Amino acid sequence: MSEHGTDPATETFVALRNLLFTVAYEMLGSAADAEDVLQETWLRWVEVDPGQVRDPRAYLVRITTRQSLNRIRTLRHRKEAYVGSWLPEPLITAPDVAEDVELAESVSMALMLVLETLSPTERAVFVLREVFDLDYDEIASAVDKSPGAVRQIAHRARRHVDARRPRKTASASETRAALESFRRALETGDLQGLLDVLAPHVVLVSDGGGVKQAAPRPITTSGKVARFIIGGLGKQKVTLTSDPTVVNGSPALVMRLDGDVDGVLAFHVEDARITGLYYVRNPEKLTRVASETPLTVR
Numbered sequence: 001m002s003e004h005g006t007d008p009a010t011e012t013f014v015a016l017r018n019l020l021f022t023v024a025y026e027m028l029g030s031a032a033d034a035e036d037v038l039q040e041t042w043l044r045w046v047e048v049d050p051g052q053v054r055d056p057r058a059y060l061v062r063i064t065t066r067q068s069l070n071r072i073r074t075l076r077h078r079k080e081a082y083v084g085s086w087l088p089e090p091l092i093t094a095p096d097v098a099e100d101v102e103l104a105e106s107v108s109m110a111l112m113l114v115l116e117t118l119s120p121t122e123r124a125v126f127v128l129r130e131v132f133d134l135d136y137d138e139i140a141s142a143v144d145k146s147p148g149a150v151r152q153i154a155h156r157a158r159r160h161v162d163a164r165r166p167r168k169t170a171s172a173s174e175t176r177a178a179l180e181s182f183r184r185a186l187e188t189g190d191l192q193g194l195l196d197v198l199a200p201h202v203v204l205v206s207d208g209g210g211v212k213q214a215a216p217r218p219i220t221t222s223g224k225v226a227r228f229i230i231g232g233l234g235k236q237k238v239t240l241t242s243d244p245t246v247v248n249g250s251p252a253l254v255m256r257l258d259g260d261v262d263g264v265l266a267f268h269v270e271d272a273r274i275t276g277l278y279y280v281r282n283p284e285k286l287t288r289v290a291s292e293t294p295l296t297v298r
Contacts, residue, residue, distance in 0.1 A: 012056045013045055018294045019057070019132075020064045022107075025295070026127045027068035028075060029088035029112050031288050037067045058138050065124055065142040072120045083210030085218060087278055088112040089285040090247045090264040091293040097249040098172050103297050104249030105169050106131045109278040110268040112248070113205075114164045118157055125150055126157040132297050166276070170269040176251045178269045183253065191230055198222040199273040204229075209282030212263070225277065254289055255279075261286055 024034035041063045128134045136147040185193030204225045208214030253265040268276030
């Protein structure tokens, strides 16, 4: 036992918990499922003699990855039956996540949707290599592949992601400026103001989960997106939060209707204009908007 009354195994797990949660969340896109994975990881960890573990961080990341891969099979059936578009569960994140450019991009709505197009093993390899910088031997033991196979999978996954990821990510200040322009246009019902801040090829994805009204499919082009926003959100007299909000490492808006949270609206900005809008309204995905969720790659 330590001087604080906790055993070394517990201290190690607690110290690495935020890292393990981040691994699971990037694999699953669901905070609730990530928490379940951490519980399963803990149950396996307490059965191990810590003195026999050379590298606790690598060991726990390996368990978390394997449990996440098991969980993906369950999620796949759930997503196949999902009503409308599916978006990752939004997380209110601390400012330091936004300051870590690579971490912020890796948990952004835009990139998380790209990761959804990978196979489970490709996603695991990509996340562990590109986000957490694990070596190929460590990743191989986590996904039960040879290091040579992992190198090939990593190359294939990186090529797949690079072909689909946003061209570039704007700075937090550029995103905030675009967000404020969007917000003013929404509050005043200014259609032209919205058109000015939306990129011509903008895409809006809304997720109601069959519980809240949402567009059944993504909406594309600035004219259609602007009309949808003015005709939908604008007519509901939604009151926007005035305090800056950071969701998945980027400036975002928590939308309120009659004082209650109606959804979270995340943005992707390129060249000072909005290219992606991600509106999560499914109440089951809004349990993390009252407090910050700590994320880390270290």
